[in-house]
Amino acid sequence: MERIDGYAPIREYALVGDGRTTALIARDGAVDWLCLPNVDSPSVFARVLDAERGGSFRLEPGVPYEAERRYQDNSNVLETTFTTAEGVVRVTDAMTLTDDDRLSPLRELCRKVEALSGTVPLRWSFDPRFGYGERRTELDRRAGRWFAHSGTECVALGAWNVGEITANGATVGGELRLREGDSALLELSAAHKEPAVLPSRDDVERRLAQTARFWPRWAGRIRYDGPWRDAVVRSVLALKLLVYAPSGAMVAAPTASFPEWIGGSRNWDYRLTWLRDASWALDALIRLGIDDEAHAFFWWFMHASRVTQPRLQILYKVDGSAHSKERELSELAGYRRSAPVRVGNGAADQVQLDVYGSVLDAIWLYVQDVGHVDGDTGKEIAKIADYVAEHWRERDSGIWEVRAETTHFTQSKALCWVALDRACKLAERGLIPDRTDRWSAAADEIRAFVDKQSWDAERNSYVRAPDLRELDASLLTMAILSYDDPAGERLRGTVAAVERELRQGPFVYRYRGEDGVGGEEGAFLTCSFWLVDALARQGRLDDARRLMDELVGLANDVGLYSEEIDPNSAEFLGNFPQGLTHLALVNAAHSIEDAQ
């Protein structure tokens, strides 16, 4: 793996996590991204956003090497095997899970090194920089450990059998030689507003073993024996890492400001939860038998949105709060000089009407799974449907959160129809107050609007908006969410038009037109999987399978996908790993299985 100006290709990262936060580890053994204590907290390691100032935790052979990685079977414990001319070592990385039996660190990252053959020289450095590298980090040595701290944040380094440790400024590190059969251990113990917990080596190793046992047990709940099983299981394991366990919310991605184009300005913080992902998530998780997480996510978004209901905000923080102020970190250079680096997300204030369709569809999926909702929740759902019936005529920013002028996005209107359709179904089952006359009438109006204003006879396709006569890959969701018969003439024409105008090999662009941001971007991987899904639903199974095969082959070496991809180089772009991409993969695999 070659770094460019200190930056590893996004494709070269793997993810570990503990249900509270996650760490990105490059193939060369560097932990380049870790936010503490939670996934949306400021970073301690952010070398991905600034190779000089961001901070990292490096561990690699001191001689030339080849690196191979894998997750342990059905697990989120990562193994990197470094092969050198002098021998082979394996590094096992994991964020350990909560241990109720022993006092354990608030968050813990373990790095266990084992020499498998020969004698391998290794070097490591521990260089934490708090607050996205903006805050001063102090380093102390006490009680035989190194402590880096800033304000109420502290990380303590436990190191066993790593030889002499030296300090240089706020960085500590060292070199070691491990002989076959030797092992060493590095451990980061994080504290937040509390004294640090300093575990023994035995404790760390025991927690690491417990964590390694936990993951296959959890993955054993996945009910799926269809095609591309490995990719589906890996996707679900990746999605589990995106779930913030204390609330059940699922972040869109665990990273901020990974660029959608190298050197570009499309750099956004995705460490938030989009309600839009709700229906995709519930569909995927419920069908896979991951009911606990699906139900927790359902109740999280029903609870979080209570503050704004019947109006729904498009995104919320993982703790359920509705405010996410966007700001730029001017001191960070950005990934390969892709500036600005943004944290927080200003899209929170946008109106995006499609979110109502996603949420009502998610409610419908939940009800089909558990059979009921309580009376108060039913009343709230009916009020949301009323809101849609009243507001569907308004302009919005659409699913892609364009920062240009608002307009009447076709997909938004179609999803409003989906919202009202699901509300009628819920009312027909007696689960919510029955105002189907009103909702049906509004749904008919929406369909008339879409079919008349958004249809382009020349293209034989729906278009992005009545005033934007171009294609938009989000129109594929009209087939997936049953706005109409997917195999009907209009949706067949629309899918064909998307392929014609937005597809490049296995890659699909979101759109080609303006969106008010400027600059280029890659193809959107979710759209490729949506295309698979739509093709399967239209009965074009061979096309769907062929495309799915190609897409599964595009994952990185540990089965993860980013948000976007450069169609020319297959370089990953955008935040990583991207939950929506993995959800779309799972749902596409299901659709093909259903259609077979």
Next chain:
Amino acid sequence: MSLWGALAGGVVGTIVLTSGLRIAQELGWTRMDIPLLLGTVFTDDRSRASVIGYAVHFVNGLLFAVGYYAIFRAVDHAGWIFGAVLGVVHASFSGGALVTVLLPAVHPRMGTPWSDSEETPILEPPGFMLVNYGRRTAVWTLLVHVAYGAIVGGFAAHLS
């Protein structure tokens, strides 16, 4: 001067002291977490430790109020200012000996110069005047103890 007044002051003063330390945590000034420190004397479980720690802290607050009352009786004087002066002494004792030396000595999960983290996971020791938990911890500890002392002294003097 009244014992009940001192005890009432102990309750209010402990609430103020605890809240003051929580505010300091939220403001990013200290990692001092008294409930966790006290609760982990009894259990490894973090959630239970916090609950137990709060209870122990309140009991301690009342016991110290009784101690303050004994001093008030001995010198036959109580008041806001005298209480605040005792608060300075109390803070110095807490930061210099109680939490720094005595608590680690009896705390089964706190590091001392003679303990070994290879035997048990240990809590980061507070260090002299609690500076390991943040440099401003000592200042904030002094302020909240002065507030505690003033409240106990004032309540003892003015409530009957």
